[in-house]
Amino acid sequence: MEWSLDKVQKGAQPRVNDSPAAAEAVEKNVLMGKVEDWVAWGQANSLWPYNFGISCCYVEFASSLMPDYDLARFGAEVIRATPRQADFMVIAGTVFRKMAPVVQRLYDQMLEPKWVISMGSCANSGGLYDVYSVVQGVDKFLPVDIYMQGCPPSPNSFHHAFTLLQEIVASERRSASWIVGPEGVQKIARKSQRETMREKRLDIVELRSPDEV
């Protein structure tokens, strides 16, 4: 690479290297974009989960971190023991009345931006447990970004939910400052998976017989 310490002459033309090699090098090494796009991209690919579980679903959540499923493929294996370092929280289990104030406190301790996945029927709606000690869905007091069905959902469906969360995070825009852009977070409308997957679901016409392994 050539360089010099000459004083800039008035009216001098900048030296341009228009060789194809240089053009290729620039193409391969320089990316241009807006700060908010880069921030969203970075956030979506380095989501740190909060190591938090209440019931059965946590075992399947833990399975999704383990070698067979390997959440590390999505850059999300850095489970954090404290809410202050985590980006998102998986409500993996039943939300109890005795536990709800604790869950609220833990959520409050997470720093913005933060997201919530409601894992399994109990966290979605109370599920099997319409009973005096259980809150009928964590969305009674927390904003939920993704709902997962299942009792408990398999690690595969956790990965599905997680990639959906990545899509949400990647699509959200936060302006670098209120001087540059609008205040608050710009969100896209969320698609119902039931609608999105309808065609795919209807395509399944043959089910495996339970008499074979």
Added chain:
Amino acid sequence: MNTEALDVTAMQQDLARSGAVIELFNKFGESLFTIQITADEIPTLWVSRAHSYGVLNFLRNNINQPYLLLYDLTAIDERHRDHREGQPSSEFTVLYHLISPSRNDDIRIKVALDDADLVLSTVSTLWRSANWYEREVWDMFGIVFEGHPNLHRILMPSTWKGHPLRKEHPCRATEMEDFNLTDEWVEEEQEALRFDPEKWGIETDTGKDTDYMYLNLGPNHPSAHGAFRVMMQLEGEEIINSVAEIGFHHRGAEKIGERQSWHSYIPYTDRVDYVAGVMNNLPYVLSLEKMAGIVVPERAKVIRIMLCELSRIMSHLLFYGTFAQDLGQMSPVLYMFIDREKGYKIIEAITGGRQHPSWFRIGGVAQDLPRGWDKMVAEFVDYLPKRLDHYNDMVMRNSIVKQRSKGLGSFTTEEGWDWAATGPMLRATGCDWDIRKKRPYAGYDQFEFEVPEGVNGDIYDRCAVRVEEMRQSIRIIKQCLDNMPEGPYKADHRLTTPPPKELAMQDIETLIQHFTTVTWGPVIPPGECVVPIEATKGMNGYYLISDGSTSSYRTRIRTPSFAHLQMVPFMGNGLMIADLIAIIASIDFVMADVDR
């Protein structure tokens, strides 16, 4: 009618002749007691409140071969019960289920109470384990135990109004006021969680020029294996005193039993010890089958045992991995989850489910084994022992693991009985109490296996016992594989649920029978029954009361983890915080198994 009456009298005679009952009659006089006949044939004696403590004290301390294990202590709200033939009048009944290990014999003592006067003297002075059980009865029924050292709520929040297992308490959340978590409520609940040592009778004066430090571990802590907390009084890193608090995982499973049909309650049992899968279904269906008089066909028995032992391996592998992780080893848990996935593949192929298959049925299992199951199981039993050898080098022979677990958190067999410890916790102390051997149920008498025992009852031995149990489970699964009987997978009995479909198409009678059993659910004859089993963590049993309807009148779930978790302060006091983490890991509890 006459023959039935004769039968009952004959049974009463039999009971009256059995060992401990005779000794009680000799000591206190026969007039003091009323005998009740139960489906499980455990001698059940009613005694008045004035004499209950004396009787229990005699059984615990003065009788030969004493009743060391307070297997269960619970209550029944009798106010709406129809079938109480031969029982003294009672509005609330407190019952004590005792076991004498040396006799290998059970006895049940019942005490009648009036709603207006729900007071009884504590037995926490006789069995240390009674402490939490009595707190639970107070919390759930509002029965006061006089002389109890700290009769506070245990499962419900301290701010709760009412006693959930009383019949007038609503069962469903949707029957109650809407849930609205306000900031004030959060503050109030957080304030209620503040540790007040004096409330627990803990001495706060150090007697020196220093103060104790108070540390709160939980309700959410990465090493706590679930939502519970330990409040510690510390001097430096040494735990002077501690209090365990539970109830953050109370799902009201016992109350739900009173609203579900007998059949539709099976999925709830899976979620009690949620890492042990179908193992949870077994005590429930066994208890029902005993009440209904269903004889399960051989093939169903062997299928059940095979899946139960597979579940035991799954549960113990999870324990093994997380135990090593809590002692600072990162990699074993990663390896062991690979094995667990292999196990899940088999469970999924057979039952269709992973963690909660809910696959056992009243009178058998849900369906026959799929073609090709034997190859999968054969591969697994061939594969796992080599992996266990590998883990033995990795974990059990590791010097740091040994240093952190040997000689710590230990207790003797005697203390184990006193705290109602069962399962690997108890066997680690050098005791062979495994009810698969002691009182074979569900066909375990047909299998060859050994009961692994520890020596010192410390953290290391508890792990070693479980590791060896996995090898024994593999041995049992191999025997299932080699000797799987042919035949039906569910019983030909009118209460088998769902009933065999072929019979439904014979005539109108069988069609009606099928229709009612499938829609309303089976009607189990009135009675009381419990069949304890050796679950992954210890003795688990469903004490069911049928009032002759389609759902249970009272479902009592006796779980091993509840008793074990009570021992945390006993094992941990005097040690370091890091040792407490190792002790918690070595108990192998699941919070749903504690709080239900």
